[in-house]
Amino acid sequence: MSSSTSAKxxxxxxxxxxxxxxxxxxxxxxxxxxxxxxxxxxxLRKIFPDHWSFMLGEICLYTFIIxxxxxxxxxxxxKPSMGEVVYNGSYAPLNGIKMSEAYASTLNISFEVRGxxxxxxxxxxxxxVFVAAMFVHMMRVFFTGAFRKPREINWIFGFLLLFxxxxxxxxGYSLPDDLLSGTGIxxxxxxxxAVPLVGTYISFFLFGGEFPGTDIVPRFFTIHVxxxxxxxxxxxxxxxxxxxxxxxTQWAGPGRTEKNVVGMPLMPVYMAKAGGFFxxxxxxxxxxxxxxxxxxxxxxxxxxxDQVSTDAQPDWYMGFAEGLIRVMPGWEVRAWGHxxxxxxxxxxxxxxxxxxxxxxxxxxxxxxxGDKREHHILDRPRxxxxxxxxxxxxxxxxxxxxxxxxxDLIATHFHLSLNDITYFVRVGSxxxxxxxxxxxxxxxxxxxxxxxxxVLHGRETGVIKRLPHGExxxxxxxxxQERLHTLTSHEQYEPVELPAETDxxxxxxxxxxxxxxxxxxxxxxxxxxxxxxxxxVEEHQEITSGHGHH
Amino acid sequence: xxHDMSDxxxxxxxxxxxxxxxxxxxxxxxxxxxxxxxxxxxxDIDERAAKRAERQVSLMxxxxxxxxxxxxxxxxxxxxxxxxxxxxxxxxxALNFALGMTLGVALFCIGAGAVHWARTLMSDVELPAERHxxxxxxxxxxxxxxxxxxxxxxxxxxxxxxxRNTLIGSMALVPLSGVVLLRxxxxxxxxxxxxxxxxxxxPAAPIRLxxxxxxxxxxxxxxAVGSLTFAKPGPSASRPAGLQESDEDFQQAIAKDAxxxxxxxxxxxxxxxxxxLGFEGVLAYxxxxxxxxxxxxxxxxQTHHALCPCHQSTFDLSDGAxxxxxxxxxxxxQLKITTDASGYLIATQxxxxxVGPSFWERSA
Ligand code: FES
Numbered sequence: 001m002s003s004s005t006s007a008k009x010x011x012x013x014x015x016x017x018x019x020x021x022x023x024x025x026x027x028x029x030x031x032x033x034x035x036x037x038x039x040x041x042x043x044l045r046k047i048f049p050d051h052w053s054f055m056l057g058e059i060c061l062y063t064f065i066i067x068x069x070x071x072x073x074x075x076x077x078x079k080p081s082m083g084e085v086v087y088n089g090s091y092a093p094l095n096g097i098k099m100s101e102a103y104a105s106t107l108n109i110s111f112e113v114r115g116x117x118x119x120x121x122x123x124x125x126x127x128x129v130f131v132a133a134m135f136v137h138m139m140r141v142f143f144t145g146a147f148r149k150p151r152e153i154n155w156i157f158g159f160l161l162l163f164x165x166x167x168x169x170x171x172g173y174s175l176p177d178d179l180l181s182g183t184g185i186x187x188x189x190x191x192x193x194a195v196p197l198v199g200t201y202i203s204f205f206l207f208g209g210e211f212p213g214t215d216i217v218p219r220f221f222t223i224h225v226x227x228x229x230x231x232x233x234x235x236x237x238x239x240x241x242x243x244x245x246x247x248x249t250q251w252a253g254p255g256r257t258e259k260n261v262v263g264m265p266l267m268p269v270y271m272a273k274a275g276g277f278f279x280x281x282x283x284x285x286x287x288x289x290x291x292x293x294x295x296x297x298x299x300x301x302x303x304x305x306d307q308v309s310t311d312a313q314p315d316w317y318m319g320f321a322e323g324l325i326r327v328m329p330g331w332e333v334r335a336w337g338h339x340x341x342x343x344x345x346x347x348x349x350x351x352x353x354x355x356x357x358x359x360x361x362x363x364x365x366x367x368x369x370g371d372k373r374e375h376h377i378l379d380r381p382r383x384x385x386x387x388x389x390x391x392x393x394x395x396x397x398x399x400x401x402x403x404x405x406x407x408d409l410i411a412t413h414f415h416l417s418l419n420d421i422t423y424f425v426r427v428g429s430x431x432x433x434x435x436x437x438x439x440x441x442x443x444x445x446x447x448x449x450x451x452x453x454x455v456l457h458g459r460e461t462g463v464i465k466r467l468p469h470g471e472x473x474x475x476x477x478x479x480x481q482e483r484l485h486t487l488t489s490h491e492q493y494e495p496v497e498l499p500a501e502t503d504x505x506x507x508x509x510x511x512x513x514x515x516x517x518x519x520x521x522x523x524x525x526x527x528x529x530x531x532x533x534x535x536x537v538e539e540h541q542e543i544t545s546g547h548g549h550h
Numbered sequence: 551x552x553h554d555m556s557d558x559x560x561x562x563x564x565x566x567x568x569x570x571x572x573x574x575x576x577x578x579x580x581x582x583x584x585x586x587x588x589x590x591x592x593x594d595i596d597e598r599a600a601k602r603a604e605r606q607v608s609l610m611x612x613x614x615x616x617x618x619x620x621x622x623x624x625x626x627x628x629x630x631x632x633x634x635x636x637x638x639x640x641x642x643x644a645l646n647f648a649l650g651m652t653l654g655v656a657l658f659c660i661g662a663g664a665v666h667w668a669r670t671l672m673s674d675v676e677l678p679a680e681r682h683x684x685x686x687x688x689x690x691x692x693x694x695x696x697x698x699x700x701x702x703x704x705x706x707x708x709x710x711x712x713x714r715n716t717l718i719g720s721m722a723l724v725p726l727s728g729v730v731l732l733r734x735x736x737x738x739x740x741x742x743x744x745x746x747x748x749x750x751x752x753p754a755a756p757i758r759l760x761x762x763x764x765x766x767x768x769x770x771x772x773x774a775v776g777s778l779t780f781a782k783p784g785p786s787a788s789r790p791a792g793l794q795e796s797d798e799d800f801q802q803a804i805a806k807d808a809x810x811x812x813x814x815x816x817x818x819x820x821x822x823x824x825x826x827l828g829f830e831g832v833l834a835y836x837x838x839x840x841x842x843x844x845x846x847x848x849x850x851x852q853t854h855h856a857l858c859p860c861h862q863s864t865f866d867l868s869d870g871a872x873x874x875x876x877x878x879x880x881x882x883x884q885l886k887i888t889t890d891a892s893g894y895l896i897a898t899q900x901x902x903x904x905v906g907p908s909f910w911e912r913s914a
Binding site: 046047050090098111112114115117118121122150183186187189190191193194195196197198199200201203204205206207208209210211212213215245246247254255257258259260261262263264265268269272273275276277278279280281282283284285286287288289290291293303304305306307308309322325326327328329330331332334337338339340341342343344374376407408418419422455481482484485488489537540541544 | 578579580581582583584585586625630631639642643645646647648649650651653654655656657658659660661662663664665667668669672673674676677678679680681683684732733735736737738739742743762780795796801802804805806808837838841842843844845847859860861862863873875876877878879880906907908909910911912913
């Protein structure tokens with residue numbers, strides 16, 4: 001008897017109820033080690049709002065996963081070496097030609113490894129879609145004001161991902177050591193040499209001596225497959241943790257406030273939709289890779305510094321850097337035995353600045369508004385005309401520079417003079433964004449006016465009525481309360497005013513330059529001419545109850 | 551800078567009616583009426599429609615299975631070298647097409663099935679969830695700051711200034727080791743960018759110009775008016791066989807030594823200096839663009855303009871290769887050429903300027 005009690009003491013039964021089935025038992029096991037129940041409690045039925053534009057971020061995530069999966073496959077076959085070999089494979093036109101192992105193994109992946117060409121194409125296509133999706137996703141966040149507190153840091157994470165994505169794309173493009181990629185690396189060498197003081201040193205250290213040397217492909221390989229993807233993975237996880245923690249933003253609408261989030265639960269709807277969407281994206285990219293060839297390196301031949309193919313074009317996302325370098329006049333300053341190559345150095349500096357302009361925007365805006373509150377309801381782009389116009393102007397600058405980067409293609413396709421396009425881009429980079437800014441802002445204000453009209457006078461029904469005294473009118477229908485609420489719930493800032501010249505005691509106040517600038521900017525953003533005051537309840541009542549309403 | 555000055559300019563916070571679901575019974579027509587009632591879908595009320603949706607979803611998963619089988623079958627059966635004609639794609643690799651399409655269908659159908667399932671059969675009732683402010687309340691804030699202060703005081707970090715300052719100094723300096731370690735990535739530039747293989751040439755030991763394509767030394771009459779001829783250095787003291795593709799450093803050498811030869815009627819040459827560097831109208835310019843270093847390959851015989859395909863810098867070869875358009879900052883370097891006793895073109899000194907893109911130390 002005593003022995004049985006002591007056995008019981010040694011292994012007391014768990015107080016937990018018996019699991020109903022194997023799955024519950026397995027979950028219990030994991031909970032005892034990982035604490036999964038507490039983790040899942042808050043998240044299993046976590047609410048995700050639904051809007052088509054939220055899938056843009058998902059595309060970024062899924063293409064990133066596809067890039068990693070296919071990238072790992074490619075590393076199994078690719079030889080990142082500049083060792084020289086004579087090609088002897090199934091692509092007859094290049095047989096007997098000397099090339100680097102990197103290029104030869106790329107040909108091998110494309111022609112001998114079964115499915116290798118497909119994976120290469122998926123890798124490249126996914127990279128193109130990845131950068132494009134990051135761009136559009138970022139625009140979505142920008143134009144809806146989703147970057148405002150508490151999400152500014154996540155905006156920066158996203159920006160860094162875009163920047164690194166650009167860079168890793170360029171490095172990946174350079175690895176096969178074909179004629180086109182070699183030309184891209186030469187471009188990079190020229191750009192580095194243009195850096196004053198240390199340019200030649202950086203170039204010699206990067207290339208392990210004179211251009212092109214034999215070190216560059218293995219070095220780029222390590223950076224392309226290990227360093228940058230590692231950093232990006234970390235940023236991505238941080239980005240997603242913050243998305244999860246902040247919860248999604250949502251559009252204004254009935255029942256939606258700053259203090260709630262309305263949508264479908266993670267399990268099952270969101271899981272099925274998001275999980276399914278991954279396969280949709282992967283499937284489409286696989287099909288694209290089957291029918292549309294991208295970067296057919298075998299057509300270019302191996303790299304030789306004294307040869308070039310005529311349509312030397314980088315991937316589109318590098319196109320605006322290419323545009324900057326093409327339209328820049330060839331300014332060179334020579335003094336005291338030194339050369340300052342401004343024609344290359346200025347574009348080299350402008351390239352990141354055009355991007356950083358977007359990165360710092362959230363901080364500038366919050367400084368101007370002085371708003372320290374959290375925002376979870378999205379702005380309709382029309383309700384923030386200055387922000388929307390700035391974004392549109394930035395995009396137009398990007399497109400103008402991109403067309404500068406493709407000036408040779410535009411010239412041959414549309415039979416235009418190449419020089420004219422370049423001159424246009426030189427002027428256009430300054431003029432077009434200004435025009436786009438003005439047009440967009442006016443357009444937004446027009447839309448605001450139309451919203452106001454709708455709220456006050458109702459919606460046009462298309463029904464024409466004849467009044468007893470003979471006049472024809474169109475019948476306007478009152479909007480339902482849901483619409484009225486949605487159209488009037490947005491916030492409107494008032495411009496900051498400078499404090500009075502003198503304080504209560506009549507002593508002159510010192511107003512600093514910073515305060516003055518801020519007041520000016522705030523006036524520009526929210527002053528008269530930058531927003532249409534939204535309709536008030538009184539206005540609405542007066543019109544709906546009064547006479548003369550038709 | 552006063553922050554408070556704008557506080558009263560902030561918009562009013564939303565109507566207090568965040569008790570969603572309540573229909574606002576105010577006389578405010580703009581008030582939030584709360585979440586709209588759920589509208590049932592066809593599949594919610596019609597069991598036959600629901601069954602049909604179920605079959606559609608399963609069908610998509612089934613198609614996916616078949617496509618995967620098709621993928622494996624294609625992998626095994628199709629010869630990698632097989633080319634097929636498919637309208638409108640043209641001649642493409644059969645294997646790549648079959649693998650990509652089957653993989654695409656297999657993946658797409660899983661996704662389409664899952665999304666269709668979620669849209670038709672899973673609940674589409676929208677639910678609200680509360681948000682909680684990200685910021686901690688004042689009590690937590692005060693508590694944490696208090697704890698931090700205690701910790702900081704116990705460390706004596708603020709009090710022992712000498713420790714603090716030397717710690718900051720050592721932390722600032724230690725990353726320098728990492729930078730220094732990068733030094734052996736490559737040799738120092740020294741004067742390497744200023745010299746090419748042609749610098750070895752002297753009147754006593756000239757270097758012949760060798761045709762890039764035929765590997766034969768060039769005579770002046772080999773260079774036709776209106777055509778572009780590419781050349782490389784012939785035998786020299788350090789490279790007795792001349793520059794060969796099989797040379798280990800061929801890529802580095804050709805990146806600087808490549809020449810382009812043109813012939814212009816001597817009277818048409820505008821720049822006297824440039825004319826003197828040539829031989830009976832044959833001019834030898836560096837083939838490497840002075841912008842960022844692309845090889846120049848397009849020549850217009852009417853105007854004697856050479857165009858770089860990378861960023862369209864245009865050089866007037868009849869006028870000392872002056873830049874007449876585009877982003878390049880200085881003319882193409884020219885090589886002084888003449889002929890030897892047997893009539894072959896030779897160089898007796900290096901280029902008149904460093905070749906390739908500009909760099910800080912470049913003095914010419
Ligand atoms: S490299 Fe020739 S124009 Fe840029």
